[in-house]
Amino acid sequence: MIKLKNINKKFNKNHVLKGIDLDVEKGDVLVIVGPSGSGKTTLLRCINYLERPDEGSISIEGFTVEGKYPSKRDVLELRRKTAMVFQNYNLFKNKTVLENVMEGLIVAKKMPKKEAREISASLLEKVGLAEKVDEFPSQLSGGQQQRVGIARALALNPSVILFDEPTSALDPEMVGEVLAIIKQIANEGITMVVVTHEIDFAREVANRVVFMDGGHIIEQGTPEEVLIHPKHERTQRFLKRLVKEPDYAI
Amino acid sequence: MIKLKNINKKFNKNHVLKGIDLDVEKGDVLVIVGPSGSGKTTLLRCINYLERPDEGSISIEGFTVEGKYPSKRDVLELRRKTAMVFQNYNLFKNKTVLENVMEGLIVAKKMPKKEAREISASLLEKVGLAEKVDEFPSQLSGGQQQRVGIARALALNPSVILFDEPTSALDPEMVGEVLAIIKQIANEGITMVVVTHEIDFAREVANRVVFMDGGHIIEQGTPEEVLIHPKHERTQRFLKRLVKEPDYAI
Amino acid sequence: MASGLAGWADLFIKVLDKLPLTLLMLGLSLFFSIILGVFVAIVRIQKQPVLYQLATFYLSFTRCTPLLVQLFLVYFGLPQLLLAFNIDINSWDRLVFLVIAFSFHTAAYLSEVFRSAYLAVGRDQLEAAYSVGMSYPQALFRIILPQAFVISLPNLGNNIIELLKDTSLAFTIGIIDIMGQVRIILGNNHGMGMFQIYVVISLVYWGTCILIESAIGFLENIFKKGRVSISRQ
Amino acid sequence: MSIINLEFALEQFPEVLKGVPATLAIAVVAMIFGLIFGILISLCRIYKIPVLNRFFIVYISFIRGTPLLVQLYVFFYGVPVLLDFLNEQIGTNFDAAQISPLIYAFIAYTLNTSAYQAEIFRSSINAVSAGQMEAAQSVGMTTAQGLRRIILPQAFVVALPNLGNTFIGLIKATSLAFAVKVVEIMAIAKIIANDGYRFLEMYLVASLIYWVISWVFELFFAWAENKLGRHEERIEGNAA
Amino acid sequence: AGNEADDGKKVIKVAISDEVNPPFLYADENNEPIGYDMDYMKEIEKKLPDYKFEYIWGEEESNLVGVDTGKYDFAINWFFKNPERQEKFLYPEHEFGYSLTSLVTKKDRDDIKTLDDMVGKKFPPVSPSGGLRAILNAYNDQHPDNPLTLESMDSPSNAENLKMVDKGKADAMFINVTTFNEIQKELDLDLKVAGIISKEPIYAVYSKENKELAQKIDQATVELTEDGTLSKLAEKWFGVDFFQDLDYINEKGFNFEE
């Protein structure tokens, strides 16, 4: 479904992704964890070519885009197969909450306005923002903005959704809601790649987990394998803090 | 130490804070939890008057500022007693990482540059950013930016530090570091107000917890009281998701 | 010349009589220069090889040489040039030459206005647009330009008002606009009554300028939705 | 016979170059003071300072709305009248004839460009996100400090292309100063041209000189934009 | 240039200058050109039925550039002739009128009669363009050791300049007699024509390519001069036939001294 081959990315001299290979099956929820600065966001952004890899190829549903200077048309097609939830939300500042969600439907998918509005409104209700549809992003709290971002991606109903820390600004209640939504759409066969640092959330949502550090994939497998019984020393150290203080865990 | 009296804040017709009263003792780490949109950020921003409350008064170390239109001098004095870590980081875009941290020391505290540089560099090392001191915020990952924000606030060494979800972009390892730092400076007598939705983190860092919903304080007490044995039905419901799925918790 | 109230009124009427012509020149030139300006700005932002060099040269030439010279080039030079290809445009209305010259001139300035405004819109906005599957033109027209437009409005105001005043050059090629009218009157009087005449022409320009400013202010209010200013505090 | 006599044009070059100092003096002086006043005016407008905001709205409107030529005349013809009046009323002994026309030009051009630059800064300051000021205040800066150290440097980058427009416009607009006897590039060109009606040649010479001067400043502005904007991850073209 | 009008006449584009100068050339209520020049043109039109003249207002410089580039066929206002200009443009052989240039001073001054008297004295600002400037420049070229001091200014106002002389801020103004008379009618200043400097023939200015047209008009001009038509026009607009010699003109009261 998604196939990354030998993805390399440098920012000047900073070699951020060092030959990443990755396969994701249809309907998979792949979770990427790893320390801050390890390249998770960069990898996610390479998948829809918001960041151009210096080397390597990306296939989604058999459609392949390759190298640093692919054609605009190819990139557009790749992007239309994906949607993304950004780490810092990136809402359209000049559009209301409802318009933010409708925008992609109307413009990229050429959906009639009425239909787009219905879909958007119902998704916004799902994430608890029914009251805020006519506000602008600048009037929302952090968590509210993040939920708009999630709704915007879901609305597109693409083959692949890329989530960059989608619950970072959400309280446990909301995390539960998002979890439920992700599980539900995974059942509908949508493939998802989720970057998160919330290990609890990762365990519940993932059916595969990748652990990254320093631009490499260190370890991958089921949530059990990677998050509970990690083989690699680096992974163990990463997860240690949580294990070390069992008296606070429930 | 910090005393809030009858804080009310409306955004147009949206009544966000409904008469908040709150006392924080010197050296306390007060954690505020609550659902998204409940007014946590707004409350925090009222404490240093980034948001002007419509009504109410705020005292820090016996210095009181009151009402919607206080004098600029009073507000400045209040702000100089506090520092803040923003939910969306708000780093100075035109300054390097090091300059971001030094800025307040040089300008507001009139510290000599050399001293400011030393303090800043050592704090940045503490949060694991020694290598990034000369980069601009736009070149950092989310977690890195958040850590700069934390270092910037700590460097000021104020009486009160306000943290707005300071670990939202941090991985468990880093959360551990931040936790250690907060505990350490609490021992030095600095008062902290921390908004977070990471209940684990809240339990470990807080010596008092406030639960907010819909602009009201619903419940407050020790972490034990509020987070493990909440009395109020709303609090119980809020925390339920974590309790309900014990098989994933460690 | 007649003085007193009747004199003033007479002067006003004579000048105002030419205002529609001035506004017509302003409107037409503005329309074309906005289109060309956006295009040049985008070419320069994208740095596409040959086009970029061309656009930069065009920008430099039109910004850095006197408008009068450009007007001469278009009005006197262009017909000669085309005549060499057996195309005779000497019979075209002078207004056409004027609008061509002014559009090219103003577009250069506007392209910088638009370029700076475009760059002031954060990159995150473009990425967000891409992420929902928009092509570049779609992102441009639906997300970037509307935001850039607000940022550019005050500068747009500056340049429209400059253009308004530049239209007074029309008279050099014989179009009698409000300034041309004034010069004829001044000539008839051997420069007497200069004070009165300049008061009138200033008032007419100022009045028009206030109209432009109100329109800009109105647009700023409409389009600023969702933006937060640093003066919020 | 060719329309343009290049030899004649070349011969006159050195003579026209003598106008460069006057052009540069007016443009640079007006630009620098205009920058300062422009920023101050824009802040009064952004912060809606009670009386000043109203005043400057009218000021900007008036300055932009009336021809620069008229503003020059106001000083050129107005100041002597004022001085005469003062001399009569309080017995002072100012001599308007002693005032160099350049001084009138400095004043008129500065006041004029201030209005335009105020609008440039109003738009660029508003383009800086509000969070930047909040961050400055949160580390204990006063509003003035935050403006100086955080907001204005960022606003400057946005403003630069427009400041470039204004400055180059100013260089060319100095030719109007001939109306108050300041003899700069265009004036010399016109004077020479009149002898043999060689307007085309002299316009060519003047244009080239304007172009070269402006081009140097264009390069400077482009350089400054790159240098000051290095912190930004700028939205570029449609690549990726 | 050179289109056919509907009636088969050849259209001639004539540039007329905004630096108007009554009564040679100025505008009526409807911005239509009138004056001595226009009456002269009408007479020419009668003589040359093949042509149809179309008049275009414009700035003087622009008009000359237009003639130069062939956009206009010729320009008319009150152009003086000098060798440099003749190199550039085609001047007809015969003038169609005269302009009398003079020095104007305060009534009680007797020290200024000729340009020589003005060396070391002060003129009001002079326009960079126009025939008067050309005469002053020519003087300076001939007297490089004792030049006149000239201060240039874009479109100075004749009225303001005369006021300067009136107030003693300048010694004398170099001005056309007709212009001075017109202004004096309005302002009645304490000024007089101190001396006539020259009787300058005035011409229309053609582009070098327009030989044929210039010749035809020149021919017509000679006829009009000889049959006295132009003298009548001069009487009509100036109150004096300036085709006569200077003494006659002075006698007839071109001089505004009473």
Ligand SMILES: Nc1ncnc2c1ncn2[C@@H]1O[C@H](COP(=O)(O)OP(=O)(O)OP(=O)(O)O)[C@@H](O)[C@H]1O
């Ligand atoms: N500038 C504003 N204008 C209008 N409404 C606002 C503004 N800022 C916040 N609000 C509203 O106030 C309410 C509280 O916002 P606040 O940011 O304090 O929430 P929060 O508790 O911090 O939520 P989160 O956990 O999502 O960050 C929200 O409903 C939000 O929509």
Ligand SMILES: Nc1ncnc2c1ncn2[C@@H]1O[C@H](COP(=O)(O)OP(=O)(O)OP(=O)(O)O)[C@@H](O)[C@H]1O
């Ligand atoms: N635009 C950029 N220019 C230069 N360096 C960059 C840029 N973006 C990211 N980097 C660097 O690349 C590295 C990886 O960044 P990335 O954002 O992928 O990290 P991450 O794994 O998402 O971290 P986090 O969990 O903190 O968000 C970091 O060291 C960062 O400094």
Ligand SMILES: [Mg+2]
């Ligand atoms: Mg990241």
Ligand SMILES: [Mg+2]
């Ligand atoms: Mg918040």
